[in-house]
Amino acid sequence: MASYHTRSNSLPSRQHPLIPEFEEQLCRLRSSEEASSSSVAGKLCGLQDLHDCVDKLLLRPHNQQALSRDQHEKCINELLDASLKLLDLCNTAKDALLQMKESTQELQSIIRRRRGGESSLSSEFKKFLKSRKAVKKALHKAAENRRTFSLLNKDEEIVSMLYEVHSITLTVFQLMFAFISGPKSSSWSLVSKLMNSTKVSCEDVNKSNEFASADASLNSLLMSHKMKKSDSVLDENAQNELQKLEMCIQDLEEGVESLYRRLIKTRVSLLNILNH
Template sequence: MAFHLRSVSLPSKRQSNEAEIEDELQSLEASISSPSMTIDGLKRLGDVYSQIEEIIRLPSNQVFSAQQRKMLDVEMECSLEQIDLCSTMQESFSELKAIIQDMHAILRRGDNANIQAKIQSFTRLAKKAQKQCKKISKKTTPDKEDCKLVKLLIKARVLTVSLLESTSCNLSQQLVVPKMSLVSKAFQKKKIVVCEEEQLQALECIIGDLENGADLLFRRMIQSRVALLNTLSS
């Protein structure tokens, strides 16, 4: 009796496509000014860097001209600054979480002795991040560069800096302007205390999501940088 064996091929992992990455970057750029975009944007950018890492590892991207290598060296330098910037943002999120915890305590005790100092500490971190953003934004490369990988890295870098700067500005405004006025009112009426507690809890959730998004982006940027470093070193 003859047996006919049928081979079953399992679906392979889908390769990242340069055009799809460009479309995703354009989509992110179009909505970057929206405050609600920051949390989702950090995660989506993390995914973009993961896709760029796959592009870097393709055999077709293992040989570069002298000019292309020069461009990629610039992006290697910028990637370190981006990682440092993302680390600064993570510090500011941790500082902000501590501030929110103090605000909860203020509403319970009616004592705001240390809150101003902590807000100033967060503001300093936010300004440091914004200064880093401006520094990195100045580093661009010619639009005529024909290397698609270089173009993707530039677009991702510019968008990452814009998103992190927007996040920093939005958080500074949410905390310093409305929150302090609400805290001062909280000592006047119990109803406002309840309202403030709810707003602080909402802000605490937002900070947690931003922290997770920044952590993902941080790790993915490191991974893509390592892949590029290995490619340029080979």
Template sequence: MARNFARSISFPLSPSRSSKPRAPSASAYHARSVSLPCRSHPILAHLHTHIRAVRAWAQQGPASASASVAAGLAHVDALHAALGDLLDLPEAQALLSGAGASTDRFLDAFLRLADAHGCFQESVVALKQDVAEALTAVRRRDGARLASAVRAQRRAGKELARLAAAARECAVRPSRLSILGSGGQVGAAEAEVTGLLMESAAATASASAALFGTVAAMSASVASVAAESCSCKRTAALVCLVKAKKKSRSGEQVEEEETMGAVAERLEELEECIEELEAGSEKVFRSLVQTRVALLNIHTLHIF
């Protein structure tokens, strides 16, 4: 990773606060460690901050629904906004234009991540439709319709779990990227920029895996509750509900109503979470595409 290199950045440094014009001394460009601040370009420090925030969110294991998931999406979006600022710097573009094969690997990594988030958006749309269908079935006490919606919801959950596994694979790939140039030598400034790209890709992949996995777990939990409320071992869900209506004791009818009410409440919570996810996931997808486009432009300019 980049933190193994001494960092001596050739980017424009923060302007001196001294009123006397003088040439920068050698100490102004001293090597620095990751843990200590330096007069490096502020965009680099800003990007480091967002990388740490994304990693912290992914490692904490988001426990509850919409608030935590929405926060994760916001962190990833902020990370790529900062990464876009870095890629806009002419100095960073000059360094990356000579990165050669490393740039190709970064292009592949961010393409995989953009594809994963594009598929995530499709899965979220499908899941939203399945949840809406299940809610309608619960409100109409239509057991067969609810069972069908639950099966569809489980399929959507499995797709989200598959995407989480794919994102975890993306998290491994960037960490193996070589930051050596074609001649086996790399400057400190190039190591800094290339290392930040590597860390950004790895952090995004880890957060994406956590995000997809959390939504898949939420969907599976709600689907399980809905299935248990309307199914039995040997008969269709509709038969169960019909039998429930024929029960003579009012206590059992009240219990049935309470159960279906609890299912409807869980489905509504999931529906609200999905609605919050849609806007955030769209922003992250666009950010990933913009990051890859910026890298592709740098790569193309180097070729021609």
């Protein structure tokens, strides 16, 4: 990974202590090859720390002066436009996670009370799968909207850092969408091409994927209902998997909401610099 403190001749001779912290956070986000719920939630937390670091750097007079130069106005506008796309992704993720959480809770209620029998369980499972399809659609949309920053002056340290933050944020979103969507070969080939900074295989997604585990347990339960066989073990297993899934969704929701607030803060800082 490139070192930022050598990029600009205008930088002070002593490296600011936030620069190594930024590089460490960025390296950590790029290093993990896992795609489990804990790793995705961890990456969301890591993004929050990365954005906090950048926000502190944006408060430095040296960086504010650098960004306020006329030659960087187009760069900032590009970054502001990109930040809107990231906020849209946050809202898409929040809506999809909320819909899936509600479907998960309803499925648990149906299994627990055994109301409606097979037809009710099958109907709610279809709603659950519909939520998953909405996430896959968001993933494809995110892939299509990926952009490059032709106007960036990479000799300016803070501009290049802002680009890196946007790039890794988009990559983590793609990882999260792929994790929620589940390991499907058709969609996964698209994700793997985009995630050039994080190598993830289908096997990684299968491992510790609460969404895939919930699918498997629910399919077993539905088969049992269709065969008119009552199996308390399958009921209990489905309940356990759905509870794990609900906790996973809750962690992702909290991570996305916190990241959303960080993105807003960074956007406001850039707007203030642009307007001064």
